[in-house]
Amino acid sequence: VPEFFTPAEYETCRAACARLIPTDDDPGADGAGVVEYIDGLLGAFSVQPPRIWAGGPTSGRFGGPKGFAEFMTLTPLEELGWRMRIEGSLGLAEREWNGPVVGWQQRYREGLSELGADFSTAALDEQDRRLHAVPDFTALLYEHACEGMYAAPEYGGNRELVGWQYIGFAGDVQPRGYSDAEVSEL
């Protein structure tokens, strides 16, 4: 069940991300769970601690504790900043000292609406045309799609490391690191 999107928004967002990073011989945005990543970001404050900063120092993939799996607590100021970024200022005086801030939630709600309720069933070239017609929203969506594809899987995307595997990237290698020979030789 999506944390922020409506089921229809979720489907439009999923279909849009699938055009940005398509599936080919390897999984693309769909297989990596990019839409779950974005929904988890927009709904970051529906869990505590919020899904903003994974912990450390290691993920456990190369040894060490599974620290990435536990998200970090934010200070009240940090929470204010991230709520402004995600939710926007919402007319609240304590968020509008420099003027209103449009949050990602509103940008997604409006951007997905502009892509059209029938987006996910439209022909692929029609989907691309609509994405090009809203360049500001598509730029935001692409930033988040890249994050969901290539960030650590604890953030909800890069499922089973498919984003790293198809490009041959080992990811977070602490505490193993690389040997001097791996650094200096081909």
Next chain:
Amino acid sequence: VTVDAVIVGSGPGGSAVADVLTAAGWSVIILEKGRNHLLTEDGSLGSGFSNDELKFTRRHFLGPDPLLEPRSFRRSPADGDRLFVGEVNSVPTTVGGGGVHADGKTPRFREIDFALASELGGIDDATVADWPIGYDDLEPFYAEAERSIGVSGDASANPFAAWRSGPYPMPPGAPMYAGLITSAAAEQHGLHPYPAPTAANSVPYDGRPACNNCGFCSYYGCPIGAKGDPIGPLRRALATGRAELRPETFVTRVVVRNGRAEGVEIRLPDGTDEFVSARHVVLAAGAIETPRLALLSGLEHPMLGRNLMFHFQTFVLGHFAQRLHPHKGRSVTHVHDDAVLPVTGPDATGAGLPWFRGGLVEHAGPAHPIGEALIVPWGADHKDTMRRSDFRERLWGFIMQGEDLPQATNRVDLDPRIRDVHGLPVARITYAPHRHELVASAHHAAVMQRVLATAGADWSAVWTSPTPNGSDTTGSSSPIPISRHLMGTLRMGDDPTTSVCDRWGRWHGIENLVIADSSPFPTGAGYGPTLTLVALALRTARGLTGLVQ
């Protein structure tokens, strides 16, 4: 309670001062507006630093959050009050400051860098000046700084290096494969690449492990404590029991009465305000926030905030047929100094300059996939481009940290309208490069492209930061410098009319207010400022304790 010194900022400068003062028996309070991810209370490593590209490069983990603490930017007053509001040159706001996110390249300046006006002469529209101290005055403190934070390097490898009283504390770490290729090509062109002096342990040092080459160095905090962020000096200061480190504490004002600093007003995490009484106030908040705090405190000097310098960065990257794995190793392991030498003669005079200088050239390339993906187009070709890794594993070249001449019109002042989350005016940056920087950049970029061709690159491209006259403030042709090397806004000198602080970092006329970051630099040379600001802070602290006259 009145402490001997309150230090504003826990970065490399503030930490160096805390180390010296506590060793001399002083009581200090170190105030840091950001969080403490570096050290726990017992001095062991914090657990927040990690190999997490999202957290460190996309989610402002080291701070500041540009929504809470924006800055504004304009190229000149002709842009109006501002051209841009948001992230402008954010050095981390976290315990350890700028030391945390850097990849630890810690070169010394050279002898000539302290005497540019007398050695080379002035340049029109620039405020080139000699430092009030010379390299010989600073050399012992350079040596101490290298031992204090832990620097690895090879003292015999750079033919242009300033004299040294001893070797580096550690030998160089493992050279990166791509750096070996560009070093060999650079040598064919008569250049002199050498192992980058780096504040990352190549062997166990000061109770911390050797770097294990994880590759998450530049922009990241070190998860294993192998980096020469100020962890060593902070640990020593705290271990004396005479230092108190207070993170999440924002200094709103320095209180000065009758020519003496009495302490600072602080805002605590719960929003309440307090006064910290101190016999000395040390400002080490960086060359943007230190002048901002001085301005917020009502301190006045005609040069306050002026002569803001960055480094004019020239990026020359080439595309290679083979994979170069730039994500393995400590981000940069090779540099060369050839471009810091002054160019005179027709190349300069033909451009209307008596001389020009570039800067340290780092052999470098992009390392991580989110950053790569963001410059790869979306759509059908995205994955093939990422598979080939045309913009990461096959991309490598040079970053030149070009000397940025001081100009009185480049400055920090208070934005007339934009406020931070505390309700205080933010720093406004007014900045445009001097023609000198553009001439030096173009001259050396051509050399770097030739070296890349020799190294086997099938194409190369050049761009700079800032992009002169660029108006796209969020894209790759931005006039906002991305260099985090900030210098010059509280110039030091012997003449109180032309400089803000004296040769001991003391504010002229306010003897117990001292500056211990890169704000006092009269000129910025072509080297990252960290080691020099640490050396200067060590000397300034010794001036306070009276151990050096």
